[in-house]
Amino acid sequence: MQQPYSMDMIIEMSMVDMMGKWQPGSVFRTLQVASGAHAGGWGLGREDLARHGIAWVLTRAAYQMDEYPVYGQTITVKTWPGKARHGFFPRHYTFELNGREIGRATGLYVIMDIQQRKMADPARLPGELPEYDIPAPMPAPGAIALPDAEPVACVHQVKYSDLDFNLHVNNTRYIDWYADCFDWKYHQQHELSEVTVHYLQEIRPGECVDLLMRKAENVAVLQGSADGQQRFQIKGVWRACSEGK
Numbered sequence: 001m002q003q004p005y006s007m008d009m010i011i012e013m014s015m016v017d018m019m020g021k022w023q024p025g026s027v028f029r030t031l032q033v034a035s036g037a038h039a040g041g042w043g044l045g046r047e048d049l050a051r052h053g054i055a056w057v058l059t060r061a062a063y064q065m066d067e068y069p070v071y072g073q074t075i076t077v078k079t080w081p082g083k084a085r086h087g088f089f090p091r092h093y094t095f096e097l098n099g100r101e102i103g104r105a106t107g108l109y110v111i112m113d114i115q116q117r118k119m120a121d122p123a124r125l126p127g128e129l130p131e132y133d134i135p136a137p138m139p140a141p142g143a144i145a146l147p148d149a150e151p152v153a154c155v156h157q158v159k160y161s162d163l164d165f166n167l168h169v170n171n172t173r174y175i176d177w178y179a180d181c182f183d184w185k186y187h188q189q190h191e192l193s194e195v196t197v198h199y200l201q202e203i204r205p206g207e208c209v210d211l212l213m214r215k216a217e218n219v220a221v222l223q224g225s226a227d228g229q230q231r232f233q234i235k236g237v238w239r240a241c242s243e244g245k
Contacts, residue, residue, distance in 0.1 A: 002132050004078040004094075005038035011069050017187060019241075020071040024179050024192055027063060028172040031093055031105055034079045043127045046165065049111075054120045057112040058171045059088070060141040062196040063105035069097050080132040087111070087122050089129065092136050104137035114166065117202065141196050144235045146223075147216035154181075156209045156224075168202040178222045178234045181213050194237040201231045 015026040039045050039056070049055055069075050075097050082090030088108050095103040113120040156177060164170035174197060179187070203209060203226060212223045222234045 002080070002130060002134075004080040004132070004134065005034065005041070006076060006078045007034055007037065008074055008076050011071055011073050011075065013071060016071045018184065019188065021068040021191070022070070024195060025172050025176040027065070027103075027105070028061070028175050030077060031061070031063075031079075031107065032172060034077045034093065035091055035107075038079055038081075039129075042129065044125060044129065048126055050114070050165075052124055052126055053114050054111050054124055055114055055166050056089075056109050057166070057199075057202075059108050059110055059199050060197065061105065061107040061171070061199075062138065062141040062194070063093075063103060064138055064194050065095075065103040065192065067097070067102040068191060069095075069102065073097060075102075080134050081129050082106075082136060083131060084122065084129060087119060089122075090136070090140065092134070092138075094137050101137075106136060106138055106140060108141065112166070141198070144196060144198060144221060144233045146221055147214045147219050149214045149216040151212040151214050151223075154211050154213075156211055158203060158205060158207050158209065162203075163205055166202075168204050171197075171199060174199070174224070174232055174234060177211070177224070178236060181211070181220075181222060189241055190238045191241050192236050193239045194235075196235045198233045199231075200233070201229060203231050 011022055015022060017023050036045055075095055077095055079093045082092055087110055091107050093105040094101055111120040111122055158169060162169045162173045207226045209224045209226050214221050218238045220236050224232045
C-alpha cells in the first residue's frame, strides 16, 4: 500500500482570523497547495496539464474539523487520490496536530478543456494517477438541503482577487464569500465544524453574483447564481467556540 503524500506546515499570520485560528478559506487553500504538490510529482500538476490545454477543476468538496490549529502551530497535511470513476477524480486529506488527527477533507475533481470550458476526456491526461489502497477519511460530499428559513439576499461583483490562472473564480474564494456573510461577533462565538461545497458552474470575470443565505439554528446554506443560473451552493454546520479557543 502506498503512503499518502505528507507535508508539514506552520500556521502563519496570513492564514488565521482575528482569534488566531486557521481560517476556513485558508483550509481550502492548503488543500489546493497539497494537491498541486502531490500531482506535480507525477507530472500531472497545473503546468503539466496546461501544456495539453486542460486543467484540474474541483466540482465538490467537504471538510470536517474537530479542532482548529492556531497561529504558530505546525500541522501535518496528508493527501492521496481515490479511485477515479466516470471521469471524476476523488482526493482525500487529513490534518494532524502533534500526531493526532484534528480534521479531514475530501474533494471531487474533473478535467476541464481550457478553451472550450467544458469537461475533457481523462485520456488527455499526460500520465496516469496511481491507485492508493487507503480508505476515505470521510464520506463523499453529499446533497445539500435548504434550511427552512427566509433567505437573506446580497450581491457580489467578481473582483480581481477572486480570479485564478483558469480565468474563473478560484474554488477557495467561495469559502471566503461564505464566511464573510457572518459578522465578526458571530465568528468570535462560533466556528465551522463541517463545510460542504457544490461547484455547479464556473463564475467568470465581470459577472455579478446574486447570493442567498438561509440559516436555521446551526446550519446555514449559501446559494450563488448569475444570469439566472445557479453556480454554487455551500452548506456550513456551526458550533459554539469552546473556552480558550
